[in-house]
Amino acid sequence: MSARCFIGTEPVAAIPGQDRGFAYGDGLFETMRAHRGALPWWEAHWARLVRGAARLRMTLPEPAQVIAESAALLAGGDGVLKLIVSRGHGGRGYAPPAGARPTWVLSRHPQPSVAATAVKLRWCQTRLALQPALAGIKHCNRLEQVLARAEWDGAPASERDADEGLMRSTEGDVVCATSANLFVLREGRWRTPEIDRCGVAGVCRQWLLDTIEVEETVLAVDDVEAADAVFVCNAVRGILPVGRLGARVWPPHEHVAALQRRLAEAHPGFAISSTEQP
């Protein structure tokens, strides 16, 4: 993993101890699939950052510089590029300082291995609080996801058989996986949870909303368990068919495989190699 840090337009060696990202999680991030040195979904990621920055009233770095530094870091290769942007340096206290220059960190990570089989899910005990002011944007207040993800790392080995966890809101409706959005199929109709009270408006989720007919709605636990097919998705791993959720098992479903093929046509990072072909 290699990383570069900046304050405003200036490269820096590391992050100052008084950065508001470190103090309050006062920032935004994007995690992007890179393909041959490029970021095919850059525009969607940047658009979400712009929406987040408007919500938090913070300044973003110059996109041209982010693009140039990303290209340098990727050096024509594949992988995952993560961008974190904080509001920048601030004194003590919550009041956002006027005119702060954003602190931003670009890091390159290995491409995750694609599971040869469908993913296994578990239910998380940690719930997502309802906060419309922060819902949808990809901000850096992520302790709920950290706690949820820790549930099955800390579990006894016999219970650790999960790739991802599904999270419910504090009201009990199903929202998302810890780092992916959720889609369920029933009687030929796709549905995905609304993310207006909690959850993240995923870039792959948005590609699906733009590509197929999907109803954004409230999903109960029963709606998931009774589904004919389920997948989770994000901008790094694409569409991941779900094969199991607790005791519920789903066989491969042609509708999910068809969506994977459409995604592979739309984004070269998700091209299906012959070994991965379902």
Added chain:
Amino acid sequence: MSARCFIGTEPVAAIPGQDRGFAYGDGLFETMRAHRGALPWWEAHWARLVRGAARLRMTLPEPAQVIAESAALLAGGDGVLKLIVSRGHGGRGYAPPAGARPTWVLSRHPQPSVAATAVKLRWCQTRLALQPALAGIKHCNRLEQVLARAEWDGAPASERDADEGLMRSTEGDVVCATSANLFVLREGRWRTPEIDRCGVAGVCRQWLLDTIEVEETVLAVDDVEAADAVFVCNAVRGILPVGRLGARVWPPHEHVAALQRRLAEAHPGFAISSTEQP
């Protein structure tokens, strides 16, 4: 302001770009009033950090080293000492890394000026989400407070006449100020909001719970506006009598002044000078 950064026991110049505090707000903090180089409420602050670390399942630095570095930074002086502790360095992804060494930052700040008159409050529009898993502890996911505090910084000058803002939960009950707890007096009885679903278990709040008879309860907006006296409190500024909340005005109240005197006897940092004497 001077600051020192550490990873585990090692001093470092700044925070690595991959620190989980910066990435996710995955940490805890304390803000402490220092008096003549000492931290009179150190034990209560440390106890809260220990509770927070147990909740987040993260490692704290060695307290003896924190105390020694604090003393060096304070050099016998007064002021405010802030300690931020993050889970430490981590790769990409929410799963907490096993065996991470905590990153911690100590910084010294000037003592805040004590308002000569009672403080003015406003109602914040930003609500606090209900999240029992994080309620009470002083974690670093503070975007709600940042958004709330920004409400009156960004307001027109004519509306900017507030020292602090009161926050309600998403269900409408009154919880706290953006950086202080709330106490209300009615018919001789003190009450303060419960902090089991959101809010922070303040160190000064706990001193009050241990010192006087206070009911922890659910407070409605009407309960605050109908109170005979109101104050907010924290471990940096002590007890701050509230003189105004929107159109509601309170004259000074002997019960609040009496509590200020008790606090001044209990904690030398809050000693009342002759010029501040109510």
